[in-house]
Amino acid sequence: APMQFSGTSGLFRADSGAAHALQVIMQEGLDHHFTLAYGDFAEALALFAEFAKVPIIRL
Secondary structure, eight states, X not given: OXXXXXXXOOOOOOTTOHXXXXXXXXXXXXXXXXXXXXXXXXXXXXXXXXXXXXXXXOO
């Protein structure tokens, strides 16, 4: 399908499903802009979050 706008775009699939992911995003007041990257960085990000004392919110 063609891009809907000329900016950078991407798709992701939340393991918990779209409805649950949207519920968490709304409940936590998360921003509507996300960073996407190829690969699985969960372990490295969890280590960083622990070091930086940043809470982890799983979708």
